[in-house]
Amino acid sequence: MMDDVFLEVAFLERLRARDTDAVGAVFDAYVEHIFRAARGAGLDPAAAEDLTQNVFTTFIETLPRFEGRSTVRTWLFGILYRKIKESRRNAARQDVDDIDVVFESRFDASGSWVRPPATPEDSLDRAETRAALADCLEGVPDRQAAAFRLREVEGFSTGEICKILEATVTNVGVMLHRARNRLRECLEKKGFGLDAGS
Amino acid sequence: MLGPSCRDVARWVGRDELSAAGFWQRTLIRLHLLRCRHCAAYARQIEALGHWARGYSRGDTPSPNALARMKRAFDRHLARLRRVEPEDMSVPPEST
Numbered sequence: 001m002m003d004d005v006f007l008e009v010a011f012l013e014r015l016r017a018r019d020t021d022a023v024g025a026v027f028d029a030y031v032e033h034i035f036r037a038a039r040g041a042g043l044d045p046a047a048a049e050d051l052t053q054n055v056f057t058t059f060i061e062t063l064p065r066f067e068g069r070s071t072v073r074t075w076l077f078g079i080l081y082r083k084i085k086e087s088r089r090n091a092a093r094q095d096v097d098d099i100d101v102v103f104e105s106r107f108d109a110s111g112s113w114v115r116p117p118a119t120p121e122d123s124l125d126r127a128e129t130r131a132a133l134a135d136c137l138e139g140v141p142d143r144q145a146a147a148f149r150l151r152e153v154e155g156f157s158t159g160e161i162c163k164i165l166e167a168t169v170t171n172v173g174v175m176l177h178r179a180r181n182r183l184r185e186c187l188e189k190k191g192f193g194l195d196a197g198s
Numbered sequence: 199m200l201g202p203s204c205r206d207v208a209r210w211v212g213r214d215e216l217s218a219a220g221f222w223q224r225t226l227i228r229l230h231l232l233r234c235r236h237c238a239a240y241a242r243q244i245e246a247l248g249h250w251a252r253g254y255s256r257g258d259t260p261s262p263n264a265l266a267r268m269k270r271a272f273d274r275h276l277a278r279l280r281r282v283e284p285e286d287m288s289v290p291p292e293s294t
């Protein structure tokens with residue numbers, strides 16, 4: 001796995017020295033991942049390309065300070081999401097989210113389901129589902145959507161997501177929970193039958 | 199009622215916190231998921247959301263021209279920082 005190679009001490013020394021081959025290998029390994037994540041954050045292809053270039057510019061400028069305490073991939077995604085956060089400074093932080101109220105309404109006082117979920121149908125048209133999911137993702141707040149994509153699309157662990165988004169383990173768990181429930185509720189409203197009896 | 203409630207289990211699953219739970223907590227949650235079809239359905243839906251997200255994101259790749267542009271910009275910036283000129287600074291024509 002590329003991340004294992006990129007963590008070797010000799011390789012880190014080459015990175016800090018801005019060795020052309022070493023730095024180029026990192027670019028080749030991750031440029032498409034960063035671009036995909038930028039697109040996933042709602043940027044059009046041109047803006048995603050600009051942001052990706054910006055991320056790698058910052059990466060090579062700050063290389064001498066990279067100590068290898070996280071993986072190169074985690075560090076790159078951290079740069080990406082800090083830049084996205086800077087560009088969206090007005091995004092309000094929500095300690096109480098309306099989706100939490102919706103989630104709680106599915107249970108009675110004893111914690112049992114009053115509106116239970118159904119088994120996802122295998123016969124759902126996949127293109128239609130993906131289009132609906134993309135539409136629903138637009139309605140998920142940025143940090144929740146970021147946590148969801150970092151977990152589900154990029155496969156980062158909770159610890160890595162904490163470093164990338166500068167959040168606590170509890171925050172990351174809550175963001176994932178809210179993003180998933182938002183998506184469930186949105187798909188249900190679009191008629192994808194995620195609730196029993198719908 | 200012994201063991202976690204459906205709401206508790208749904209929270210554990212939705213927050214991806216199963217791996218952080220203690221041994222007995224994890225055991226009780228897994229037993230609950232085996233016995234409760236509603237919670238099992240919820241867990242499958244959470245997993246399905248991940249599959250759908252991964253399938254959709256596969257289309258978000260840069261075009262070959264965009265990749266080439268980003269690589270050139272990257273090489274130029276690296277060369278400036280290293281104070282070494284890259285071998286070929288010519289810009290190939292964009293293909294249509």
